[in-house]
Amino acid sequence: MFTIVFLLINNEYQTIESYDQIEFISVQDCGKKYHVNLLYSTRPKDRTQNYSVRINVYDQHSMEYHGSWNYPIIFPFLPVNRMAIILIIPVHQVIPICHALNCGSHGQCLKFVNSDEIFCKCNDGWSGKQCVTVSSSKFRCAPDSLTVGITNERPICVCPLNKFGSRCYLKRISCSDSMCQNRGTCIVRDERMPSLKPFCICMKGYSGTNCEVKDTKIDILLENLPIPSAILLHFITAHGDKPESRTTTFGKIPVDQSSTTVYISSMFHFIFVEFFDTLYFAHLQYTYTSGEIIRKTIKPSHRCPSIDELFDVTITKLHQLRRIKHYPIVCQQQKKLCFYDDSYICYCYNNDTPNCFIFNHNMTYNCHGYSYCQNGGRCYQNDIVCPTSSMCECTDCFYGSRCQFPSKGFGLSLDLVLGPHIRPNNHSLVVRISISIVLLLTILGFINGVLSILTFQTKKSRDSASGLYLFNSSITSILIIIIFSLKFWLLILSQKRIITNRSILFIQCLLIDFLLRISLNMESWLNACVSLERVIMIVKGVRFDNIKSKHISKWIVVILLLFNIITTIQDPISRHLVDDEEDQRTWCVVKYSSLLQIFNSSFYLFHFLTPFLINFMSALLIIIRLAQQRNISRSHQKFQKYFRKQLNTHKHLLVAPIVLVILSLPRLIISLLPGCMKSFREPWFFLFGYFVSFIPALVSFITFVLPSNVYKKEFLFAFRRLKQRLRGIS
Template structure:
């Protein structure tokens, strides 16, 4: 012991005993013997048995079962156990019926449960050994537990020997008329010694045996030698101490239940050999080789394992022993990967000394550990250079590069370098981290996925290798494969496509193409088995949605759920599937379903076995939807959920007195609601359990299992969800599918879309309304109406911008700064409406899954929203500049200098352009494409993800670019009115100031109202963000869609707002039209 830590001895871990502070080998832990000192209550640190768990954990299944399992708990000054206050509990229930124990003291739970078949008794009778005849007889249940001993050993009076404490006891044979009131254990029966005063334990023994038994007849080695009476008594001895964990059950027959079994698929070492050794070949096989068959000439040689070499396998190979386990995020569980493991050095050639390839499918191999021996190209290895393990990962179907890992070999002096690692597969191709610190000539610089220090390397193009991709080589791989390097023996290292194999990928793998017995059905993807898998099956099927099974031959179960009109529905619901497993905890899986507006039925598909289905609406409102004792695959279940299916909380069923009781006392009243509210109550729940109300015999009883109501699921830390969404998977181990539960203001398959704050994108508002593989005529109304509005607005905006440009072709109108501002506004109008049209139709085309270039989608993702933002902001600023210049003109009057104004306008426009770009430049940096293949709909999304600091900055800039131009317009309007009113007051002193202001407003209302109209039209976007907070789901999109389109109306009104109301501008427009008309 050093610093209270167990030292390693011979690489074997040690276990620390808490009580004695000693260390024992892990080999001794949980071996059935206590090696740490026992506690006073019989517990032991190194024995993790069911008994110990049952003594400290309150299990519904063992409450009031006739045996004390729990360590007593002091409650209100009294010792409470699992067997106190059991008046409301039925001792004959699902968990005690025919379990081999007399849980009821009269054995009512074991009536007609004779598993030995020794005697055919009438109903309501027990088998026992008569105290008088010493033969098997039938005893009426009325005589059991009546205080009179009718059976030998007191088997009809179990309370005589049953201990009233939780410690183990196995004395169950009662010695009748014994003054010591002795109870014996099974080791004393028929052992040729009288332990009872009157020899009760030897009276029924078979004395006619012609051989001698050793020890008690109840010992296992004497099982075949017992008489019928002895068989019965030995069997009844198990009714001594029922210390075990009983798991939740529906009373399923063993033949129809689902057992917790493990796959028979095993992993082997890539080059595993038998450990059999012989004297000549050390750890190898001694082979006889025929040299000449005619002359019968032979010789012997040794076939060595990879770890040894030499004529007698006497030398150990220097090598890297690598054990790997991989983890994938939930969005890649159904994606097969190729892992290329290489030993490389740090020379300029970056020589690949040895390599190994694995096929990894997360849904199949999530718990598998891959083992590999990697060798050096020279023997012995060169100690002057550094070696490391480099691992590349590619997608098997597309051969797309996913990332690389770097594992340094830090101890070069070791002849066998052992590594055990757990590596995380990066999210997607978009997550590859690039760098610029290396001069990669024929390749690009990439960062290792597992290195926090920013280590990088050159990922070379095909046909190039070396530290900086400067060494050419001829690739000999097939044309449809990848050439990822060249080995030390000058051979190409190839990564084969799905239906190819071999060192150069020249061989066709027809397993998934020709053999109908190995073909995946219903559109499933066939993956040939990896050579490192030892399995009878030679392929794995990745099934399409709706099917499962080894060949995707099993359609998913279909559950059609409808709700009674009295049930208040939420926007979405959680569906909890509970699978009951023999001798194991129930397995829970959860999925998420959106409840369509104005639709009362929902279809749920599920591929896994299940026995219970609970529907959870928000605010913890549970409804029991399905209960089936035996799972039937590929069935259609139709359920109408009524109010009677709701699971009530215990606060609705019990009074405050019972609610306030300690849990150990309160749980013993859980049968009462089922009996009191029968048959209306189907289920209820507390903070720990979900409980069913079932019929058992003539009684209605509760049946509870533990259920975490506040489970925050993250798919075991491998969530592919974004924005802190919960991730639910369809199975606890090697799940195939997952679903994201989005927090408020986020939605999308991965919760990738945010509708909070400012700058709602068209993708997040309209994207999920667009149906893939449907023409525009068959799209929802939201898409069709948006398409019509887009066409109208784009045409109107372009006409508006062109007419404004035609008007300001006149040099006269460009003498002052106002003309330049309006020219700039017309240009931004044309750009805005053009970009808006491109944005809309690119979104529609990409979501309709039309043929569209991914690079084009990526470019528009980075630029379109960024440029739209700049154009809209510039348009607002330019309009405010027009208002500001008019205010300055009103103040200076004849002193206004047009030339100076024009020069200032040029600088202002450039400054505004720099300002809007600099405050929006962060947007394209945080944009990326997202591949969404959920529900077999292959979508490409353009999403933006800001860190918190940028979210705040983004919101502030939106407010800045809206409210500052707004206040400039407001202040400019007030200045114009007051300046003109003062001038009029000098000429017309008999008018009041208020009358003059009113008169000026009527005369110049076009200068005031027009800019305000433009501001008001842009206002809905800000109001929606401020008032509504966010769009909580795609169903809320109408209001946001209207606000989004309204924000693009101002650019289409420039001509109407600024040109037509002005006599000067209108006259110049007419002249321009006449000029162009003459040219035509």
């Protein structure tokens, strides 16, 4: 239910000459004519001024501003100006923001819906060209209403649903409880117009004056077909000698389902389903019965092909009257269920005679030119003439109820990959498998972290720079698994609306991914430092200075931490929460400017590729260094024997970089692949890439401790000492 306010505006001073307002309810008043008279404030009017009519629309349910239209008075010299306006109110808010006007602290610069002109939309209780005039304290609107302007020192008030009057202090008489059936909502119209009686807004699935009529319920299941985010349902009604009529509506398909349900209150005979620009036959009925439940499964065999597929070009290029003579062949010989051309859609009755109906294939799905879909998304409405709801079908690489979020770029977040599968009352297969993987990784991560810290907390294990790096790596791996688990469960709880506190959601959006990214980068760099330090030790041999190396390693850890923070700081400052009211979700979105996007992508790759290359080159150099020892023996057999001996001796130096390179390869491939996550229905590849990026941080004990005899002895020594302490306590 909307309140539509008509204002006669003096363009120079932005003062309101006069106003009027009406209540408009789309389900009942669509297409209705209204006559509104707006009078100039003086007699005669000031002919030196220019005037315009401004129309503001407000939602009475939420008491929110919905949009503004502006119509200039082209011939101000005339004593009377008549305007015939068709006002199309979009289903969703239309608030194009601008910054060209200085509207002060009590207004906002906006564009009109029907033009590129801009104006200052003042806050509640303020008015004027730059929103500097405050409403008089003597005359104020009721606290739960809106003050949308001032005329003749009196406020213009927009009342909530249950109030009326010039200042919204009068309460409306409530409806009788028995008026609206089937949980319908009773709405009382403006008491100033006795002809407008109370009426009912019905729940989905019911219609009629008192919501007493049960609508036809249609369940559509897609089998062995690609699943779209929405389907179009075309209802065709044959009227005998009169031209047939067509009604088109849409049905949403949740990301974890392959079916949708729609309701229709009007009569129909045929149902055709359309998605991915392909038509399918769904249902035929000879008689219409209200309240019927229709369940249909759409299969590939139900597809309606184009005549371009059925006939050669000599027939398709014929004039329509000559071409249509060949259509019975499709039904009788080719045994097709349905087909279409550029003007008709045809159904084969008993594989014999085609029944063809006029069908416009060139409909533009842009919600009457007021599409709120972004990034090329198509806007669908549930009714062509009088819509009450709408939705967006997004192109590849975009998501959200308005297609406002991209799904391409480096380092896809868990929010994007897993978030759409989490619903308050469902447990999809993707979510269940993800929970199992996270629990397994958490257990492995804690075991790995505890065992690694137990090993490298001894003084002897930290007697080298490698030991210091690995000690810091052990602490980092524990932090990674804690932050990772926290991230996952906060996402689950927030998307299931168990956690709704906005402060908690904002903090986790701002910090969790930032800390996780820094920790993963630090883990990669510390492991790379170990590989690099071991290569230097092999190359220098007896000339290697262990004390100097230990001293330098402490500074390197601090420098790496600061470098990671500086090159990742763009992440938290670019994050914010976005409320998707239509989808009833709160998304944590990171949006970079063009320069920050280049900076972010460059350093994302740098923090990943550089440690990867260091580990790869370290393994290669160690193998080359061992192979160079062949000069101690000229015999091929003796060289092979010596090489195997050296390889076995230095295997702990070689295992770590090779394992890290192998574990990093999947993440490298996913990061460098072009394109994006095109569909939420196929998240496995990107989910695998996200989870596998944590594995190198969870296997440091296996990678560094078990292959090394020194570290293995230190672990056993620390483990026995811990065991003795526990026995002493018990």
